[in-house]
Amino acid sequence: MTDDHEAVRDLLAAWAFGALEPADERTVPAHLAECESCAAQAQRLRETVRLLDGPPLNILVRSADGVLSLALRTRPAARVAAHAAPYAAAVAGLKALLPELEGRWTTPVVHDWDVHATVAHLLAADEHLAGRLGVASRVPASRIAEGTGWEEAWERRTAEVIAHEHGRTPEETVADWAAQAGELLGTAEARDAELAARAVMLMGLRLPVADHFLVRAFEAWIHTDDIGRALGIAVPPPPQEHLGQLVRLAVRILGLALGPTAPPVLFSVTGGEEWVLGSEDEPVAAELALDPVDFCLLVGGRHTPKTVPRGATGDAAAVRNVLERAASLAWL
Template identity: 30%
Template sequence: MNGPFDGGRNGGRGAEEPDDVRGIPRIPGQRSAADDLDPPATDVLRRAVENNARAARAAEQSREREVPDEPDTTDETDRADETDEADEAAGLDSGAGAGAGADMAPGTPPEPAHPPEPAGERDMTGGRDPYGPPPPRPPTGPVGPPPSHSVLKSLLGAWALAACSPEETTHVEDHLTECAPCADEALKLRDAVGLLQADRNLDLPPLLRSRVLENCLDRRAARIPVPVWATPYDAETARLDALLRDFGDAEWHAPLQLKWFEKEEQAARRATVAGVIGHLMTVDGLVASALGLDDPLGDPSALSPTDRTEAFWRAAHPPPTRTIREPWRDQSHTLIRTVSFAGRGVAELSVSYGEFALPLRDAMIDRAFECWIHGVDIAEAVDYPYPAPSGPHLHVMIDLAAQLIPSALAARRRAGLASPARQLVVPGSPGRSLHLEVEGAGGGNWYIALDSPAAVGTAERAVAQVALDGVEFCQLVAGHISPEEAAAGQDGDREAIRDVLFAAASLSRL
């Protein structure tokens, strides 16, 4: 563990240092404010700390003036000597000045001894030989006793911004070698100055929200926790909402294409960013209806996601605008609160998608998956980066798709779009399998049953293997890339590989 003064920065203090070195506060080096700070923010902060430091110095000086000082007559003598020397340098003495003044009428200005030089020929060196040695620099060391502790402490902010005078900088740095609390405070202020850099990426890391929630829940458990199977939906709706929060009117009407896979070819539909959010809201309404909540579409006869989306777009005249964000976000919050308060038994509640149904726990993962995929569509439409979900959330999405592939393969086989089954398999027994290896964050190994959805895929009965990146596999499942375009490592039965890749693509829909 790093010490209290080092904070693990600049290499920290390792275990190899002797005992007599540990515990000594590390003196932070002063930063250069002109190189790595945002000028507007730095100027505001610098003015604030300078005003505080100026007020502290004024208070210190007022206390010093309370002690009477003896009159000092040396200043007047020095000024008289300097005046005489200046007169001699100008070629004048007291007698000449008196005589000249006696000949002039009252109120007449004295004539200069030499005419003024033109502005362009003036000597800018102050009478100094330009080829001679430079004048000595004034001393930069501390002059007089150092200020009090309170004054030096008030100068720490200005010192961190490189706004102190040389004398103040020397006093502060000398004080930091003796005062451990001030050294620790100076180190924190210097690191805070680093946050004002203008070239820092403003996008938050995708795992920041999860880490913050995890740390909070470690300190105090939630009274009503969100179910584990609902956390991907909670995270993805929050991420998409963060992207939409600062959109202007132009971004909300930005055109994009929704892609999915139908039978043997890819389909597409033009939409806008606001239209996609309306699509997400209407399909989320299937989950809301299953929970007994209000259906945003208001038409319970439209059960399939495609029918619901088409009905919403037809009724949306004029086209949806940024006003769609608030009802969509309110609906997602309501869904999360409802499943959190409902308890454990709600996970198996059936959610109908028209042609098929899913348990509520799988339906929430499916909604998180679609929220992420359409978040990528929206980000690409406005030229903004949108990272993949966290590894654990991506894993549960891939796992759900792998579980649905055998049923999708059986449906394609009934429609004559896939090769017939090779073997008859008793439900629950091992059958021919395909080894699906998904690489990257959230990846793993799955064994897909080839001959029957009721069969069990096993490594011993594997006849083929496919290797895919995790994000690329999700793009295939979403219908954003065709099975032929999927850059997959393939080995084994080519017919089984083709059937599984096309069955994965057939899971997509509008």
């Protein structure tokens, strides 16, 4: 190993997880002892590894009939603020699947992506928020022209990163994804709700940084579920508290997308809250109830307006409008 910043940076994730190759076990610590910037980054990563081992613990269990599922056990004392806790848990969930991915990286998952490409997509997706919070990119700089519409830029950047990562090993892609996620969770904004209250524009949405952490949690969980389905492993939904945070964010975005003139619909999630979506100046035209997981899967593009289970009464067109607008929010 050459003793420079780039070579060491490529090994910091392995160092944080205690997984250095024998040849690097002396050279990396020696460099960290002399380089303040690398040492600081390494310490942030190691602290985040401890964090990811502290909140909800995800483990794989096998049922009596041989079916694998991802089980969730709750641990106390997460070291991030409430807005970042769902992302920390979603990252931990995907990490729990990693032992099952060996030898199965080319399994088709979603769109035209295999397992390797799906993790590469998460690496690309997280870099938008990471860059805004001062986390250095772990992939080559984008070649997309400034001013490109966010949807086109989103698709092209994912394609760029997937192409780049397919030239590397899946283990290298996972290490960079985990390191970037760790640095995101190590930022001041992940730990301080006041700092996370400032709004930034990402993916066509101007939201507080706190909400962008929830968006990252949403996407990490959806794609972990995608991978689980592809591998025949049942992935549980987020813990109830985290699921409620995701639902409330999705409802706020859906309300903005519907606007103030849509026929008003009383929308509720099973066993939870209810909201009036659409016009506030007209009587409610219909009522719509969805399971919270089904609602998230609809917004995430994994259910369609026709297939999502629902309870509905009143104006069918008003209900259809809400369902179709919810589905239109999907970009995952």
